[in-house]
Amino acid sequence: MTLNSQILGQLEQQAIELPSWAFANSGTRFRVFGQPGVPRDPFEKIADAAQVHKVTALAPKVALHIPWDKVDDYAKLRNHAEDLGVALGTINSNTFQDEAYKFGSLAHSDAAVRQKAIDHHFECIEIMNETGSQDLKIWLADGTNYPGQDDMRGRQDRLTESLAKIYERIGENQRLVLEYKFFEPAFYHTDVPDWGTSYAQVVALGERAFVCLDTGHHAPGTNIEFIVMQLLRLGKLGSFDFNSAFYADDDLIVGAADPFQLFRILVEVVRGGGYGPDSGVAFMLDQCHNVEKKIPGQIRSVLNVQEMTARALLVDRDALGAAQQAGDVLTANSILMDAFYTDVRPALAEWRESRGLPADPMEGYAESGYQQKIEAERVGGEQAGWGA
Ligand code: PSV
Ligand code: MN
Ligand code: MN
Secondary structure, three states: OOOOHHHHHHHHOOOEEEEHHHHOEOEOOOOEOOOOOOOOOHHHHHHHHHHHHHHHOOOOEEEEEOOOOOOOOHHHHHHHHHHOOOEEEEEEOOOOOOHHHOOOOOOOOOHHHHHHHHHHHHHHHHHHHHHOOOEEEEEOOOEEOOOOOOOHHHHHHHHHHHHHHHHHHOOOOOEEEEEOOOOOOOOOEEOOOOHHHHHHHHHHHOOOEEEEEEOOOOOOOOOHHHHHHHHHHOOOEEEEEEOEOOOOOOOEOOOOOOHHHHHHHHHHHHHOOOOOOOOOOEEEEOOOOOOOOHHHHHHHHHHHHHHHHHHHHHOOHHHHHHHHHOOOHHHHHHHHHHHHHOOOHHHHHHHHHHOOOOOOHHHHHHHHOHHHHHHHHOOOOOEOOOOO
16 A cells, blocks of 8 residues: 555645644643743744744644733734744633633623623634634633532523624634533533534534534543544534543643544544545644653654544545445455555655655754754743643
């Protein structure tokens, strides 16, 4: 099995958005281990993200998180990004770090708190207008810890109303993307816990509202590729937050914990028309690099996505369809496994070299001297926001 020119043409179109927060210091609730050379401001986060794109040609956009990436002049930030060969991408809102949001934000029982959260999203939309961003991504920590703590039905109704107000402000060429997560920080119920709830909410909003699927936001054992298939079938898969998990929202390097799961997801993405610039499906990473270095961590991640996409594109669709139609279980399964077990790394390395990229981008970055430079120059780097 080889990567023919058609597959290479498809791979050339791959674009993965990097999260700005992956470059800053992050950790767990137990400890944030600071690293030398981490960015001190959003400008430096973008400079680091641009290094990933430089050695891989895979990561042309950087997602921002507000207020973690708040600056006085977004046009300046946009120009800075463009000068470095990348663009500003998704704007992520934050309604989980303010004292007012102790009992929720868009679903809160107090209208004043809901309005505060809505206003924050209005501010995010204004920022999107300046950064040229297409997507407003909303992940809510809203939920309760104890049965009876609040009325789940009332919260869901309030959430619908709040989202409608935000959606009204979304521009013609913008989208609202609603992310779900089954638990944490709320431990009894979460207001947007699953794809079905996110789907119901975005369908009620309209055609520019979509679901965001974060691969780490499901209970262990969940068949995530089935959800991918269903959302693509329904035309409501807006974006991915890729990462990997052994247990819950681990935010580890995508493809690290379960490469086969990443393959199965990408097979459904390709099957469902979710791959490519016109698919309407944004590939994003949502990861934390707590113990490994940040920039190489992101390089490893985008390469993992590229390798697994190549394998998904290798699946012999015609032969698979015929075997499925004939009820030939073992042949159908082996066609899929043949693609999964194909080592595409040598072919990808050769292809990169032919495009003027380092055959091994990890090595290319290590040899660039950038890491040594930032470690020497930057003192007092930022926390991602999680530990702040
Ligand atoms: C919290 O679980 C979370 O990891 C969500 O996945 C968001 O996408 C991300 O934080 C940034 O807000
Ligand atoms: Mn996420
Ligand atoms: Mn998460």
